[in-house]
Amino acid sequence: MSEVLLSLNGVSVRRGSSIVLKDFDLDLKGGQIVLLNGENGAGKSTIIEAAAGIIPLETGEISHHGEVIIDSSGRSKRPQHAFGLALQSDGCIGSQRVEEHILNALDIAGGRIEIDSWLDRYNLAHRRHDLIAHLSGGQRRKVAMLAGILPGFVGSSPRVLLLDEPASGLDESSRTTLVEDLHELRERGNCILLASHHSDFNTCATHIFKQNQLIENELTISENRENRDIKTTSSRNNVVFRTGLALNQRTLSTLASNGIAGFLTLGILLALVDSSAIDSNLIQASGLFLSAAFAAGLVGDNMVKMLHEHRALDWWKSHRQGIPNSYLHALLLGSGLTALTQLGFDESVSWSLVIIGGLLTILTMSVIRGIDLVTSRLARPKAAFTRILTPVLILPFALLVQWITDSNLL
Amino acid sequence: MTKRLAEMVLLLGFLGIGMTLGLAFLKAPSVSINAFESPDAQRIFYWHVPAAWAAFIAFGILFLGSALWFFKRSDLGWKMHVAGAEAGLATGLMTVWSGMVWGSAEWGVPWDWTDVRLNTFGLLTFLALFLVLGRQSQPDGVETRDTFSTFGLFGFVLVPITYVATRLWQIRHPGPVIGGGESGSLNSEMALILLLGAISFTVFIIGHVLMSMRITSLEQRLESIQEAMDKV
Numbered sequence: 001m002s003e004v005l006l007s008l009n010g011v012s013v014r015r016g017s018s019i020v021l022k023d024f025d026l027d028l029k030g031g032q033i034v035l036l037n038g039e040n041g042a043g044k045s046t047i048i049e050a051a052a053g054i055i056p057l058e059t060g061e062i063s064h065h066g067e068v069i070i071d072s073s074g075r076s077k078r079p080q081h082a083f084g085l086a087l088q089s090d091g092c093i094g095s096q097r098v099e100e101h102i103l104n105a106l107d108i109a110g111g112r113i114e115i116d117s118w119l120d121r122y123n124l125a126h127r128r129h130d131l132i133a134h135l136s137g138g139q140r141r142k143v144a145m146l147a148g149i150l151p152g153f154v155g156s157s158p159r160v161l162l163l164d165e166p167a168s169g170l171d172e173s174s175r176t177t178l179v180e181d182l183h184e185l186r187e188r189g190n191c192i193l194l195a196s197h198h199s200d201f202n203t204c205a206t207h208i209f210k211q212n213q214l215i216e217n218e219l220t221i222s223e224n225r226e227n228r229d230i231k232t233t234s235s236r237n238n239v240v241f242r243t244g245l246a247l248n249q250r251t252l253s254t255l256a257s258n259g260i261a262g263f264l265t266l267g268i269l270l271a272l273v274d275s276s277a278i279d280s281n282l283i284q285a286s287g288l289f290l291s292a293a294f295a296a297g298l299v300g301d302n303m304v305k306m307l308h309e310h311r312a313l314d315w316w317k318s319h320r321q322g323i324p325n326s327y328l329h330a331l332l333l334g335s336g337l338t339a340l341t342q343l344g345f346d347e348s349v350s351w352s353l354v355i356i357g358g359l360l361t362i363l364t365m366s367v368i369r370g371i372d373l374v375t376s377r378l379a380r381p382k383a384a385f386t387r388i389l390t391p392v393l394i395l396p397f398a399l400l401v402q403w404i405t406d407s408n409l410l
Numbered sequence: 411m412t413k414r415l416a417e418m419v420l421l422l423g424f425l426g427i428g429m430t431l432g433l434a435f436l437k438a439p440s441v442s443i444n445a446f447e448s449p450d451a452q453r454i455f456y457w458h459v460p461a462a463w464a465a466f467i468a469f470g471i472l473f474l475g476s477a478l479w480f481f482k483r484s485d486l487g488w489k490m491h492v493a494g495a496e497a498g499l500a501t502g503l504m505t506v507w508s509g510m511v512w513g514s515a516e517w518g519v520p521w522d523w524t525d526v527r528l529n530t531f532g533l534l535t536f537l538a539l540f541l542v543l544g545r546q547s548q549p550d551g552v553e554t555r556d557t558f559s560t561f562g563l564f565g566f567v568l569v570p571i572t573y574v575a576t577r578l579w580q581i582r583h584p585g586p587v588i589g590g591g592e593s594g595s596l597n598s599e600m601a602l603i604l605l606l607g608a609i610s611f612t613v614f615i616i617g618h619v620l621m622s623m624r625i626t627s628l629e630q631r632l633e634s635i636q637e638a639m640d641k642v
Contacts, residue, residue, distance in 0.1 A: 016551035017633075056556065058483070375544075378557050383547040388540040389561075395529035402524055 002030035003065070005191040006051060006160045010060035012072075013046050016379075019058065020046050026214070028191040030158040033182060034214065035205035036195040044195035045088050048164040051193055052085050052318040064160050069320075078320035082109045084161040086148025088168070088195075090140050091315030093243075093306055094133030095251050098124060100243070101132060102147050107239040108319050109151035109159070111232040118146055122174055138169040140310075145170075149181055153230045158189035167198045175200045184227055240316075244303060244324035253302035254329035258365065262296030262337040266344065275345040286353070286404040287397075289341045293334035293357035294397055297364025298390055301326050304372045313376055325369070327362050334361025352409050360400070364393055416624055420617030426610025430456055433603045451515035454508050460607035461504040462531070464615040468497035469534060469569050471619055472541070476562030479555055485630075488555050491562055493622035495541035497615050502535030530572040537565040550633065 006028040013021040021043050028034055036044040049055050053062055053070040061071035064083060070076040084105065085091070092101050099115065106112045119125040122142045132140055145166040152161050167175045175198065182204045185192060194201060202208075205217045236242070248254050269291060278285050303326050307313035316323045338357025342349050368390065375384045404410065434456035441449045472494025478487025509528070510520035522528055541558055548554040 014552040016549065016553070056552075058552075374560060375557055377553045379549050379551065379553060380547060384544040384557075385540055385547065386544070388536055388543065391536050392533050394523060395526065395533070398523040398529070 002032075002189065003158075004029050004063075005065055005158060006193060007063040007066075008047070008051060008060065009063070011050055011062065012058040012060060013043075013050055013055055014058050015046065015055075021050065023059070024050075026193075026209070028160070028193060030189040030191050031186055032207060033186050033192040033194060033201075033205045034207045034209055035201050035217070036193065037197075037208050037210050045164050048162050048193060048195050049087075049314070051160075052083070052162050053079075053320070054314045054318045076320065079160075081157060081159055082151060082319065083159055084109070084148045084151035084163075085315060085318055086144045086163045086166050087311055087315055088164040089311040090144040091312050092132045092140060092144055092147075092310055093247065093312045094131065094309050095247050095306060096132050096243070097129055098132060098135070098143050099128050100246065101143055102150060103236075104239050104243060105147035105151055106154060107235040107237075108321055109154045109235070111154040111235050113150065113153055113230050113232055115146075115150070118150060121177055122146065138171065138174075141166075141169045142174060145178065149178075149185060152185040152188065152190040152192075153232075155232050158191065161185065161190055161192045163192065163194045163196075165196055166194065167196055167200060179204050187227055240322035240324050241328075244326060245328060247303065247306060247324060248326050248329045251306070253306065254326045254333060257302045258296040258299045258326075258330065258361070259333055261299045262292040262333060262361075265295035266292040266337060266341055269341065270344050273345070278345050278347065283401060283405040285347075286410055287401040288345070289338055289347075289350075289353060289410075290357055290360055290397070290401065290404075292337040292341050293361045294364060294393075296333055296337055297330065297361040298368065298393070299365075300368035300372055301330075301365050304369055304376070308376070308381070313373075323373070326365070330361045330365045331358040334358040337361070350410055353404070356400070356404065356409075360397075364397075367393060416617055416620035418617075419613060420621055423610055423612075423614025423617050426606065426613055427457075427460075430460065430603060430607035430610050433606065437599075438603050439597065439599055446516060447518075448515035451512050454512045456603050456607050458505060458508040458512065459604060460611040461501050461508060463608050464611035465498055465501035465505050465531075465534070466569060466573070467612065467615050468494050468501055468619070469538075469566065470494070472498055472538070472562050473566035473569070476559040476566075480559040480563060488559075489623040489626045490619075491541075491555075491559060492545065492626045493619040495538050495545070495558075495562070496622045497618040499535065499538035499542050500618065501611070501615065502531070502538050506532055506535050527572055530568045534565065534568050534572060537561065537568070541565075550630070 004027045006026075008024055008026045011021060011024040012019055013024075024047065026034070026047070036047055038044055046055065050057065051062055053076055056074065057070060057072040059072045061068050063069065064079040065081050067080060068075075068077075069079045096104075098119070102115055102118075103112065106115075116125060116128075119128055124139060124142055124146075127135060127139060132143060135143065145163065148163050148166060149161060152159050167178060170178065179200050182192060182194075182201070186204065186206070194205065202217065202219050204220065206220055208215050208217050269288060273288065278288065303324050304313070307316065307323065313323065335354045335358035339349050339354045342353065368386075371386050371389055372381070375381045375386050378384055434453045438453060438456060441452045446452055471490050475487045475490025475492070475494050478484040479491055480487075509531075513522070514520045521532075541561060545554065545558055
């Protein structure tokens, strides 16, 4: 008897002003493929996203491998066995390369497999190093789908795979290949929860969930073929840090957004303030030297904006491994701006102030980033006037400046 | 009668506030010219202190409403959250504005960025502004309510900090005028006008909250009617 790998117990989900899922129960064992088949708005995506722990629950709990990952009280924890997830909106960052997104999914799953043959299988090998933003909608869907299914081939332990409309926009041959792969994933003992309109999956689904009933699928075709021998190599650590670093280096987003704010502030200060009037013992001096670093941090983390693309933020949130950030670049930028400000006012560089400047940019950025992440669940996060809350940082900044003055750090 | 309750309470509050202002300018005794740089400006305290008191009540309602929505999914809680934020914004702006007028006259500057009470109170007002504008920018739904209730809950941390700020870090803002020991004692006539102000502002805030809750109820009713009409 296979183990229950995914369990939704008494799950209710509210979206907007209505309850879209009520007291929903579903258990998936290893080797089962459950096809969610229903009309638009029937709640298929809600079930997948609830199973991934992305959306808060009104009631009930979600368990992976017998361990609760999220419940209605808001408690959530990282699943011990990473799962595969393909969101309906892809969940890919446009500025990432094709191979990076897939390898990230594998690293999160805890092991790497060779991906060339997979890319070849779905006619993506020639696009391996391309940015996801440069792909067509169908190709991007393939990347998202591969990131969702490949964790099922990592190692020998079965996994939960959650696939929301994986075949949407795929050509016929790719859909046929996908069905073959799903057969193999099932035979390897994975459990797959699949939402789709396509009839192609009727041949591989073991169960069909329709109109609140789980029905055994009589059309399932068992394929007696040998599973491929797929070698798993060790994964690379720090996937979140690596992704943040790579994206920042590629897009220069921290320099382009935070850096511009910092340099503009510095330019205005240099234009308006007479450097000969600066007394390094005055409280104004330390405030002046840190202003550019503070302004740079106030812009927030541009990474959050990048992650809003195709709901990549939800993809990262669901895995609970952290969310890519720009902290290292903020540290360098804040330190550099503080040093430049001091030099600009003909002062000798105070290295302790330079470090404080770097940390100030990180802290300021992280507070704004936190506010942006909290409001990311809103229907219109960009319209939420979050910047009204930025004055929350002025008092700590003023107290920091006071402390620097009192400590004679200058 | 009950339909007009909010308007009547609000009107009563306005009358009381008007009377407090009249007494503050015409009847309240002058303060010592040695104690203040600008003794006449001190009369604004009869507005400033009760407005701050009312703002604390409003932020209390905001916190309670946020908690009731967040933990109990109470519809009444959400109405209290909305009403508390709007009333907090109104009274917060009254407090900040009157404080700045007094600061300009007494200190020579309207604001001091290093004074803890000024800044925490200013932040509470900014939080209320964010909650009011932010909520209006979003469609009503569980996501909107959860997010803004979270800010309502976290923002309340500022209330006790603001309250004790002048006791712990008296930088520029004056200490408490009532319950602050001998240094903060008032003569009876001053205390009476201040009490009238506090009662009037409390009545005003009750009226404001009742009115706001009624408007939210009407908005929800309108939305449900529109949804029903969409299905026809």
